[in-house]
Amino acid sequence: MIAIENLCVRAGAFALDGISFEIRSGQHGVLMGKTGCGKTTILEAVCGLRAALSGRVILMNRDVTHLPPAQRGIGYVPQDRALFSTMTVAENIGFALALRKFPPGEIETAVRELASWLGISALLSRKPRGLSGGEAQRVALARALAARPDVLIFDEPLSALDEDTRGEICELLERVREHSKATILHVTHSKSEAARLADVIYSLNEGKIERIQNSKFKIQN
Amino acid sequence: MPISTLKRSDTVFLAGLALFGGLYLFLIIAMLVADASFTTPSHVWQSLQSPEIRYSIKLSLISCSVTALLSVWCATAIGYVMSRFDFRGKQLIEAILDIPIVLPPLVVGLSLLILFQTPPGKFIEHYVPVTYAIPSVILAQFSVACAFAVRTMRGTFDLISPRSEQVAMTLGCSRAQAFWIVALPEARHGILTAATLAWARSLGEFGPILVFSGATRFHTEVLPTTVFLELSTGNIESAVAVSLLMVAAAAIVLTLVRVFGGPDAAAGRAI
Amino acid sequence: MRHAGAAGRINAAWIVFVASLIAFGILVWSLIEPEKKAGAGETLVVFCAPAIKVPAEAVAHEYEKLYKTKIQFQFQPSESLVGSAEISKLGDILLPADDSYNDQARAKNMIAESFPLVRMHAVIVVKKGNPLRIQALKDLSRADVKVALAGDAAAVGKLTRQALEKIGVWEPLEKKAVSKGTVSNVAADVTIGAVDAGIIWNSMLPQYGALEAVEDASVSRAAASVSASILRSSKNPTAALHFARFLAASDKGLMEFKKAGYDVEEGDAWVEHPEIKLFAGAMLKPAIEKTIVDFEEREGARVTRIYDGCGILVSQMRALKGKSLPDAYFACDKSFMTQVADLFLDSNDVSQNQLVILVPKGNPHGITQLKDLGKPGLRVGVGHEKQCALGALTATTFKTSGVFEGVMKNVTVQSATGDMLVNQLLTGSLDAVVAYISNATSSADKLDAIKIDIPCALAVQPIAQSKDSANKRITARLIEAIKSAESRERFEANGFTWKGKQ
Numbered sequence: 004m005i006a007i008e009n010l011c012v013r014a015g016a017f018a019l020d021g022i023s024f025e026i027r028s029g030q031h032g033v034l035m036g037k038t039g040c041g042k043t044t045i046l047e048a049v050c051g052l053r054a055a056l057s058g059r060v061i062l063m064n065r066d067v068t069h070l071p072p073a074q075r076g077i078g079y080v081p082q083d084r085a086l087f088s089t090m091t092v093a094e095n096i097g098f099a100l101a102l103r104k105f106p107p108g109e110i111e112t113a114v115r116e117l118a119s120w121l122g123i124s125a126l127l128s129r130k131p132r133g134l135s136g137g138e139a140q141r142v143a144l145a146r147a148l149a150a151r152p153d154v155l156i157f158d159e160p161l162s163a164l165d166e167d168t169r170g171e172i173c174e175l176l177e178r179v180r181e182h183s184k185a186t187i188l189h190v191t192h193s194k195s196e197a198a199r200l201a202d203v204i205y206s207l208n209e210g211k212i213e214r215i216q217n218s219k220f221k222i223q224n
Numbered sequence: 225m226p227i228s229t230l231k232r233s234d235t236v237f238l239a240g241l242a243l244f245g246g247l248y249l250f251l252i253i254a255m256l257v258a259d260a261s262f263t264t265p266s267h268v269w270q271s272l273q274s275p276e277i278r279y280s281i282k283l284s285l286i287s288c289s290v291t292a293l294l295s296v297w298c299a300t301a302i303g304y305v306m307s308r309f310d311f312r313g314k315q316l317i318e319a320i321l322d323i324p325i326v327l328p329p330l331v332v333g334l335s336l337l338i339l340f341q342t343p344p345g346k347f348i349e350h351y352v353p354v355t356y357a358i359p360s361v362i363l364a365q366f367s368v369a370c371a372f373a374v375r376t377m378r379g380t381f382d383l384i385s386p387r388s389e390q391v392a393m394t395l396g397c398s399r400a401q402a403f404w405i406v407a408l409p410e411a412r413h414g415i416l417t418a419a420t421l422a423w424a425r426s427l428g429e430f431g432p433i434l435v436f437s438g439a440t441r442f443h444t445e446v447l448p449t450t451v452f453l454e455l456s457t458g459n460i461e462s463a464v465a466v467s468l469l470m471v472a473a474a475a476i477v478l479t480l481v482r483v484f485g486g487p488d489a490a491a492g493r494a495i
Numbered sequence: 496m497r498h499a500g501a502a503g504r505i506n507a508a509w510i511v512f513v514a515s516l517i518a519f520g521i522l523v524w525s526l527i528e529p530e531k532k533a534g535a536g537e538t539l540v541v542f543c544a545p546a547i548k549v550p551a552e553a554v555a556h557e558y559e560k561l562y563k564t565k566i567q568f569q570f571q572p573s574e575s576l577v578g579s580a581e582i583s584k585l586g587d588i589l590l591p592a593d594d595s596y597n598d599q600a601r602a603k604n605m606i607a608e609s610f611p612l613v614r615m616h617a618v619i620v621v622k623k624g625n626p627l628r629i630q631a632l633k634d635l636s637r638a639d640v641k642v643a644l645a646g647d648a649a650a651v652g653k654l655t656r657q658a659l660e661k662i663g664v665w666e667p668l669e670k671k672a673v674s675k676g677t678v679s680n681v682a683a684d685v686t687i688g689a690v691d692a693g694i695i696w697n698s699m700l701p702q703y704g705a706l707e708a709v710e711d712a713s714v715s716r717a718a719a720s721v722s723a724s725i726l727r728s729s730k731n732p733t734a735a736l737h738f739a740r741f742l743a744a745s746d747k748g749l750m751e752f753k754k755a756g757y758d759v760e761e762g763d764a765w766v767e768h769p770e771i772k773l774f775a776g777a778m779l780k781p782a783i784e785k786t787i788v789d790f791e792e793r794e795g796a797r798v799t800r801i802y803d804g805c806g807i808l809v810s811q812m813r814a815l816k817g818k819s820l821p822d823a824y825f826a827c828d829k830s831f832m833t834q835v836a837d838l839f840l841d842s843n844d845v846s847q848n849q850l851v852i853l854v855p856k857g858n859p860h861g862i863t864q865l866k867d868l869g870k871p872g873l874r875v876g877v878g879h880e881k882q883c884a885l886g887a888l889t890a891t892t893f894k895t896s897g898v899f900e901g902v903m904k905n906v907t908v909q910s911a912t913g914d915m916l917v918n919q920l921l922t923g924s925l926d927a928v929v930a931y932i933s934n935a936t937s938s939a940d941k942l943d944a945i946k947i948d949i950p951c952a953l954a955v956q957p958i959a960q961s962k963d964s965a966n967k968r969i970t971a972r973l974i975e976a977i978k979s980a981e982s983r984e985r986f987e988a989n990g991f992t993w994k995g996k997q
Contacts, residue, residue, distance in 0.1 A: 072393040079394040085387035089409040099395040438569035456545030
C-alpha cells in the first residue's frame, strides 16, 4: 500500500502542504492534475528523491519517510524514462539484480523472462539510443519490475506516445498490474487513461487533494 | 522568390561563412608557416640534441600529464557537486572558481610565491621543497588548468539529466554508486575533453611558472621557459625551433585522443 | 550475452580510476628520481638576468668543477628579479643585468656586499652590413629610419633617456621611436627587421650575430655596470661570498666575461683564502676587533692586524716595500695619514676621539685643567710624541696652551699607547695621564675624565686603502665593514664620535 500523511514538500519557490492520500495494497491508484501543479514533486517525495519538510510516507505499512530511495522497495518509471545510455538494454533491465549481487546466471534468466513477457527480447543487446518511444517505455518498465518491487510508480507513462502505441502500453500496464500484484501510483493528466486503469483516482487542484471515484468508471459522463 | 535567386542567396551566405571562418584558419596556418620558415630543420634537430631541451621536453610532458590527472579528479568532483547540489554560498563558490581564469598568469605565480612564504606554506616546504622546485611547476599548471577543466565538467554534468541517477537510486544504488555506475560513464567524453584541455593549457603555461618555479635548467625548465630563455639570449632560431616542437607535441596528443577517445572527444563534445 | 551488468559497471569505473592513480604514481616517481640524485652537497641560488646567462653559466661550470658547491640559476627578467628575490627569500646572490636593480635592492636593504663585474655602455645597433648607412645618432631622426627604444622599465632605456635629455635631443627621438618593454625585445626587433635601428647595451652584441654596433659619443654616455651582490636572505653567506669572489676574480670569473665580449672591471686575482694586512692605531682595537673577526668568518679570509702607535707604524711602512706593505691603514690621527699619503688612495674619516685628562675616581689631586698637571709632586703620563698620534697631539695641545714646560717636568712616563698609560694609572704608579677618552671606556668605573677644551686636542681617525694592494676588492669590503652601521655602534660604545656617512 501507499499512504501519504500531511506531506509538506517544497520545490524551489513552489510548495505543497498537508497532502494526504492512500492507495490500498494491490490497487492501481491514479493522481491527476494540470501540468505543473506539483504531481511530479509528490512522486519524488514518495520515492525519497526529495526530502519532505513534514508529514509521513508509508509504503507497505512501513514508515519510509526517513529512508533513502534504495531502501524503499520502489520501481520508478520517470516521465523521460531515463534509461542508462552507456549500458545495453539487458544491462538496464538486470541493473537492480546485479546491484543485489545475484549470480549472473540467475540475472540472465530473469532478464530473458521479463524481456519476453514485455515483448522486447529482440532488443536485449542494443543500446538505448535509437529505440522508439514504445520500445523505450517497455525497457523502462522491465527495469523497474526486475527486482519485483511492492510499489510501482509511473510518471506520465503514455504521454509521449502515439495513439496506437498508447493502446499497447495501456494493455501492458493492465497485465503488469495483474501479474506483479504491486501497488501502483500512476500520475497522468489524461482522463481516459485514468478511466481505463484506475481503481482509485485522486485529483490535485490548487494544492488540495480530492478523491474522485472509488471504483472504475466509464467515460460516459 | 524564384529558385535562381534562392540559390544565389544561399551561395552568398555560404561564401560569407567561408570568408570569416577561413580568415582565422588562414591566420593560424600563416603563423605556423612563418615560424617554420624562420628556422631550419637542422636547428630543430640541434634543439632535440641539446640535453637541456631534452630535459625540458620530458618535464613538460610529465608535468602536463600529472596536472591533467589532478585537474580531472578535482574538476569531476567540483563539477558534480556544483551541478547536482544546491547550497548556500553556491554563487560565491562559482565566482571563486572562475578567478584563476580571469587573473593574469603572473598574478597567479606571484600569489603562489607569497603563499609559500606564509607559516603554513613554510611548514609544507620543510618536508617537501616546493618553491623553485618541480612540485611548483605542477602546482602552477594545476592552478590554471583545473579552472578550465572545472568549466568543462560542470557543463558535462549539467547536460546529463539527474533522472538516471535518481532511477538508479530507487533501484538500490547509494549516492556514491549512482555516481560511479551511472553518472561517470555517461560523462566519459566530457572527462576526456577536460583532460585534454587541462593538458594543452598546462603545456602552454608560462607566467606562473616563471615567477613561482623559476627557470632553472635541468630542474624546473619546461618548454615555454626554454623559448623565453632562448629569446632572452638572442637565439631566435632556437626559440622558434622549440616553439615548433611544442606545436608538434600538442598535435600528437590531440591525435592520440582522437584515436582512443573517438571523434566525439576530440571534437570537444561534453557528452 | 554478457551480463556483467551493474557489478561489471562498478568494476569498470573503479578500474579506470585506480589505473589513473597508478599512472599518477608512476609519473610522479619519474620526476622524483632525478631530484634525489641532485640532492647531495650544498647549493647556491643565483637570481640572474637571462641576458648574462651565457658567461654566468660558464663561470658556474668552472666553479662546480673545482668545488663541491652546486650553482643553481633562477632566471627572471631583470624587472622582476629584485621582486622575486625579495618575496621568496631563497636566493644567495643577485645578478641583474645592470646596477640600477642592485641600487633598488640596496634601497630595500636586501643586499650586503657587491662585486662589480663588467662595464657596459649604450650603442646604436643596426642589421649587419648597415644597409641604411647609419653613422651617428642624428641619422636616427631620418624619415626612412624606423627606431625601437627600450622603455624606462629597462635600465638602458632610462639611462639613454637621461643622457640624451641632458643634451636636448631626446624629445624628437622619443616621438618617432617605438617603445619596447625590454632591451632583448629591441634587439629582436632589429634582428627580425621590424625596425632599422635600436639602442642596446654594447655587451649584448656577442649574442646577436646578425647585428652590428654604431658607436656614438652622446649615446655612450649612458653607461652602467653589472655587479653581483650577496643577498641578506642568504642562508650561507660564506659559501655565497666564496663563489662571488670567484665570479669577480680577474683570472677566473672575469675571464669568462671577457671571452663573452664584455668590458670587465678590475678584480682581485683568485685566492682560496684571501689574506690581507691591516695596520691600525692601538686605540682602535676595541672598536674594530669584533667587526674584523666577523668579517673574517663571513668572507673566509684572514686579516692580519698590527696594532701599534702610529709613529711606529709609519716608520715601519716607510721601511717596507711591495708585498709587505699593509693593504689598509687606519690611523689614530690625520697627521700621521698625511705622512704616508703617497702609499695610499684617498682616505675616509671614520671617527674622532677626544683627548682627556684621566685621574683615579674621586680626583684625589683636584685636577680641573691642563695647568694643574704642573702641580708639584704629580706623576704624569703622556703618549710619546714621536711614537704615536696621542703623544704628538698631547705635545701640540700643551704647546698651544703654553703649559708644555710646566707639565713635562712632571712627566715620568711616555708611552707608545694610551692603554699602557691607563694601566699604570690603575696600578697607582701614575697620578694622571693624558689619553683618549676611548682608552678609559673599559675602566670607566675606576676613573674620572677631565675635558680638555682645546680644538687640537681632538684626533680624527681616517682609513685608507693601499695603492698597490693585490687584494683591492676585499680590502675595500673590509673598509665598508668598518664603516657600517654595526661598526658604528661599537665605536660609539667605546667613547668615539662617529664621523662616517650617516
